Amino acid sequence: MxxxxxxxxxxxxxxxxxxxxxxxxxxxxxxxxxxxxxxxxxxxxxxxxxxxxxxxxxxxxxxxxxxxxxxxxxxxxxxxxxxxxxxxxxxxxxxxxxxxxxxxxxxxxxxxxxxxxxxxxxxxxxxxxxxxxxxxxxxxxxxxxxxxxxxxxxxxxxxxxxxxxxxxxxxxxxxxxxxxxxxxxxxxxxxxxxxxxxxxxxxxxxxxxxxxxxxxxxxxxxxxxxxxxxxxxxxxxxxxxxxxxxxxxPPPLYPLLAARLRTFWLAKPLGMTAGMSAFFLVYFAILKHPQFPVFTMPLTAPDHWVPFQPGALLLYVSLWLYVPLLPALLDKPRDLLRYALAAFTMAVFGLCCFLVWPTATPTPALDWAQYPSMAFLKSLDAAGNACPSLHVAFAVFTAAGFQRLLREIQAGSLLLLVNLFWSFGIAYSTMATRQHVALDVLAGTLLGLLFAAFTFKKTPPAPTTPPEPQPLSPL
The missing domain is CATH 3.40.1130 (Glycerol-3-phosphate (1)-acyltransferase)
Incomplete structure (x- = not known):
């Protein structure tokens, strides 16, 4: 319907x-x-x-x-x-x-x-x-x-x-x-x-x-x-x-998605859990123990255009549902391996940036006690590890992967639009919750696009021989 x-x-x-x-x-x-x-x-x-x-x-x-x-x-x-x-x-x-x-x-x-x-x-x-x-x-x-x-x-x-x-x-x-x-x-x-x-x-x-x-x-x-x-x-x-x-x-969409979810049903969640656990161990270690002076990212005009929206927290945390969905729907070992290698390399690149150039977002003039949910997020994820925003990088990277996947299974333009709006909403939420500034978002977007360009390249179609036209009779 x-x-x-x-x-x-x-x-x-x-x-x-x-x-x-x-x-x-x-x-x-x-x-x-x-x-x-x-x-x-x-x-x-x-x-x-x-x-x-x-x-x-x-x-x-x-x-x-x-x-x-x-x-x-x-x-x-x-x-x-x-x-x-x-x-x-x-x-x-x-x-x-x-x-x-x-x-x-x-x-x-x-x-x-x-x-x-x-x-x-x-x-x-x-x-x-x-x-x-x-x-x-x-x-x-x-x-x-x-x-x-x-x-x-x-x-x-x-x-x-x-x-x-x-x-x-x-x-x-x-x-x-x-x-x-x-x-x-x-x-x-x-x-x-x-x-x-x-x-x-x-x-x-x-x-x-x-x-x-x-x-x-x-x-x-x-x-x-x-x-x-x-x-x-x-x-x-x-x-x-x-x-x-x-x-x-095109084949029915929901049975096709269900079949993809069932492939490698044990290896996928185990691999994602292990990868995310290792990432956060290193992430919080770098966050709490910077090796160099922390640079505070400057505010630019877009930061003043985007108002503080505590309700955007829901979009912000939806990344942890959005990102795992893509590998969960991959059904070929080569695609899963390529995705895992790209995600690992992008995460390592971002962590290296945080290690050699620690950055933080400026402290906003807000009383976090008035926003309990935001206060919890701030206590869990401090203002460091700002640029590039890996939150945005993984949202953009995942959006590019979904665009290719949804076209491949002929999912229809509605899901393509939902995918784009979801990734845009996540990027917007990083600024609306004051977790990042516009420069962080820009750097994260470029990082995600760079890795997506190498990971989700369009597969060239198999060469085909065009049908021979009927020969023209002499005129």
Whole structure:
């Protein structure tokens, strides 16, 4: 129920973000239409549009609304190419414009006149579809100058059963006039996701699936007559109904987590208990017997922004639940060993810092007797061993590990957000309880990120051989 509610919210919020992003970039670009070199500004405008669409695509993926697979888009793509695609949904054009280099698109006249995005798409140099012969010349000129052109020759969205509308030969005329190569993009998507027969404001089955496949290049000297090229491209773009290509759904989450908890069920708690006990023995020994003069960490502006919050103590002590959860959910010996080695090394590094450079937080003007729970914490953990904050370092390190783990098991964006907010709350609590100052938190964050970068590196996928496209017959 919680996941369904989140997906419903994220779906409509995604469209709100799209509208607000379009309005923002429109307001930013509208004055530029009246001044300066429109051609030069167009390149910057397309870069800004691509950046905005890429952010939107990343949000859609992060929130769990869509899962997108890109095939053939791994390396840099050249400019001066016609990219011809089928058009099953409303969002395949924004997704592709976020991925293609310096690309313009042929848009419906109604979109060019749309007050929400009109000035922005004009400045980007997108081409209106109502220009007739001038459209062919204008588009060919842009491609010959090195811009990429994304075109949907159906002129409207593909039918829901995957059947193509008759292709218009305009793209073939543009390619011939520009003497430019053509590259085909085959788009597959899940049913109902912004399809022609499903209004965008009606929540479809989510998450949706998209697959973008970049086929091999058709060189300019092999284009042939426009009619034959149009027929051949139509044959390439014809794909079976998308439902046959849906990846399997992710496994049930809670049984998967329970199975992970059961692996090495004895070794994990024994190892964590031994490691934490050894750490605290050394930690308190260094705290109570500093070998050098103790340096008091200075206050900075963020320390004055964060008020004292005794209620943040609950977040502070939640670290001792948060940190052990990650190794408890690891189920491979190699991952457990890598985690243990990184946690040990990070702890030793922090303890060495405390040993050679003892630091303490400044004493706040507070009467701890008014806050019994805080007084107990202060009596247990004095103000020393301040910088770097190992409390924050382990919270950040654990958050990075959870981000990778939760993505690996396809836990959904809600748990990803909970993880981020939990780690942020722990870092915030170290300042709100006056256990640390902002410089301690900054140093701890950098320490945690450094060790996380080496520990939780993304595992490269196994090399696969891409499917061979159907060969083009001579034209």
């Amino acid at each position: 919680m996941r369904a509610s989140w997906l419903r919210f994220a779906y409509y919020f995604s469209w709100l973000l799209f509208g607000l992003g379009g309005l923002a970039i429109n307001l930013a670009y509208a004055p530029l239409l009246l001044i300066g070199n429109r051609g030069k500004m167009g390149r910057h405008a397309r870069r800004g549009m691509r950046w905005m669409l890429d952010l939107w695509l990343r949000w859609m993926g992060f929130s769990g609304i869509v899962r997108v697979t890109w095939k053939g888009f791994e390396g840099p793509l050249p400019g001066g190419v016609l990219y011809v695609a089928n058009h099953p949904t409303l969002v395949d054009a924004p997704f592709l414009l976020a991925r293609l280099p310096d690309a313009v698109c042929i848009l419906k006249p109604s979109l060019m006149r749309n007050p929400l995005i009109g000035p922005a798409v004009h400045l980007c140099g997108y081409v209106s579809g109502d220009k007739g012969v001038d459209l062919i010349r204008d588009a060919a000129h842009r491609v010959s100058e090195g811009q990429s052109l994304l075109i949907f020759p159906e002129g409207t969205r593909t039918l829901s059963d995957g059947a193509l509308h008759p292709l218009r030969p305009g793209f073939a005329l543009i390619a011939q006039l520009a003497k430019a190569p053509v590259r085909i993009i085959r788009v597959r998507s899940s049913p109902h996701m912004a399809r022609k027969d499903w209004p965008w404001w009606q929540l479809p089955p989510v998450p949706g699936w998209f697959e973008f496949t970049l086929e091999e290049l058709i060189p300019a000297d092999r284009l042939g007559p426009p009619a034959a090229l149009t027929q051949q491209v139509g044959a390439w773009l014809s794909v079976p109904p998308a439902a046959h290509f849906l990846p399997p759904p």
